[in-house]
Amino acid sequence: MTLFACNNAKKAEKGSVFYTDYDTPYGTPPFDRITEDDFRPAFAYGMEQHSKEIDSLANNPEAPTYENTIVALDNSGKILERVSAVFFALEGADKTDAIEQIAIEVSPKLSEHNDNIYLNEQLFERIKTVYDQAENLNLTTEQKQLLNKYYKRFxxxxxxxxxxxxxxxxxxxxxxxxxxxxxxxxxxxxxxNFKLVIEDEKDLSGLPDAVIAAAAETAKANGMEGKWVFTLHKPSWIPFLQYADNRELREKLYKAMYMRGDNDNAYDNKEIVNKIVNLRIEKAKLMGYDTYADFVLEETMAKTPKAV
Known part of the structure; x- marks a missing residue:
């Protein structure tokens, strides 16, 4: 149960499917009622409501306790949590041009929203007060874990x-x-964008009939009926590398996979990688770590780069 109630008037609006708990078996997202038009308003409303919840929590006049600070924080942002879970699942598994554009728009906003929370000094003071009193609060193991999680996260x-x-x-x-x-x-x-088009049937040697049939269907769908098309999608890529007798074509498909973003074209990632690496180094130094690996691994089982 969330700490803050949602506005029922929002139910008729785009995005409202995310504004309350799902009325579905096991609380699964009702994908049949979700459209791409729901995401922008749901993200905006989710961040707005979450910000109000955080502001209310940070400015609570009552003395900070585990319940009114840690539990309240953990229960906040449920609308944003719901829309994010569905959106980024789709963004990773079934991205359309519309989903891609929404991601471009909301990602910097989510970054700013996240920073507004974890750089909120009033809220952290309340968390720190509870954290400093932890030994006297008779907390369960699970409660201590949750408290430590939020303290470290800030x-x-x-x-x-x-x-x-x-x-x-x-x-x-x-x-x-x-x-x-x-x-x-x-x-x-x-x-x-990549397609390995095969026109000579002998180049299919070694491939199972089902794989050949799928390649023929892919070719037909791309207006190349009578040919066979293999792609970099795993159901096409893996069996070709595993079964095809033609070594030259296997090499071509293999290299196409591992050269993605390194082809000196509009989708080349070399400059982007360089920027990401330098920004991660700067962030690690800013946070007091020798390397970005030290920063990232601190919260894993390995703990340090040397242990990896």
Whole structure:
């Protein structure tokens, strides 16, 4: 149950499918009622409501407790959580041009929204108060874990930095969100654009009948009936590499996969990678770590690059 109620009047609007708990078996997203037009308003409303929840939490006149601070924080942002879960699942598995454009628009906004939370000094003071009293609160193991999670999340989010460093961190996070999205979009474009067209049936030697039939259907769908088309999508790519006798064609398909983003074309990622690496290095240094690997691995089982 969320700490803050949703406005029932929003139910008739685009995006309203995300504004309340799903009335479906097991609470699964009702994909049959979700359209691409729902995402923009749902993201906007979700961030708006989450910001109000955070503001109310940070300015709570009552003394901070585990319930009114940690539990309240954990229960906030449910609308944004729902729309994000569905949107980014689709963005990763079934991206359309419309989904791609929405991602480009909302990613920097989500980055800013996230920074507004984890750089909120009033909210952190409440969390720190509870954190400092943890040994006297008789918390369960699970409660301690949740408390530690949020305390570390704020620290790793830059809350202990000075004002100028916080501002630079915001800029880095915003730029990284755009660059990583662009990187992924370029890889996807390269994946979708590549086609290995086979015209000579002998080049299909070694391939199972089902794989050949699928390639014929792909060719037909692309206006090349009578030929066979193989792509970089795994159901096409893997069996060709596994079964095809033609080594030269296997090599061509293999290299096409691993050269995505490195073809000196409109979707080349070399400059983007360079920018991402440098920004990650700067972020790590800003946060007091020797390398970005040190920063990332700190919260994993490995803990340090040496242990990997």
């Amino acid at each position: 620290v790793r989010g830059g809350i202990l930095l000075n004002d100028s460093a916080k501002q630079r961190l915001r800029e880095i996070n915003k730029e990284l969100s755009a660059l990583t999205l662009q990187y992924g979009n370029n890889v996807l474009k390269e994946t979708n």
